[in-house]
Amino acid sequence: MLYVLAASLGLVIGSFLNVCIYRLPRDQSIAWPASRCTTCGRPLSWYENVPVLSYLVLRGRCRTCGEGISAMYPIVEAVTSALFVLLAWHFGPTPLLFVRIVFACAMVVLFVIDLQHQILPNEITLPGIVVGLACSVFLEPGWRDALIGAVAGGGSLWLLAEAYRRLRHKDGLGFGDVKMLAMIGAFLGWKLMLLTLVFASFTGSFVAIALMLARRADWQSKLPLGTFLALAAVPASVIGEAIVNWYLGFY
């Protein structure tokens, strides 16, 4: 019953995350107006707005202008729904489940926006730092771990960005990445923040090498670090604790 509820709620929230993903980088309001076709601007009726199903029934095209609808919409809805079920299964009906769901939603939005626009909107990262710290006063990882996580996460990337800027005289890392890692530290604490950074660096390097081998990128190309941080932070928020304990078990 909990899983059915989580899956349906995930689809509906995923649909709302799509609105955020489309409108935040364009500086549009996320509350108004109702969803429209992004090509012809016609407002969508309720049956064109059903998560995943509408995309399948309409075969990925607008009924009026026939323009293709990005497959990213149903994918975001399906992934959000799957994440809700996964988190509900792992955390059960607890206050921490609610916090980790909010965190996962923010990661989904940042993942797609950084991939598409190479930005990480302050509207997500700054309130994210505050909410993460506030929740950590009452729940895992505790305020001390969260505060260290936020300062160490943001601080280390900020130092790296400054060093790179002075040495190479150009920007290699954005301040969006700095704020995003601070947010991850605030929600997950410093241990899982470090784990996220390690995961993200590994997958980022792996993808960079693969792209260079396929000649789709070179040493000058920029990869969206935020996308990799988001990709790493969600599994870290679920199985990170187990990995850290297993690792510390060696000592």
Ligand SMILES: [Zn+2]
């Ligand atoms: Zn249209």
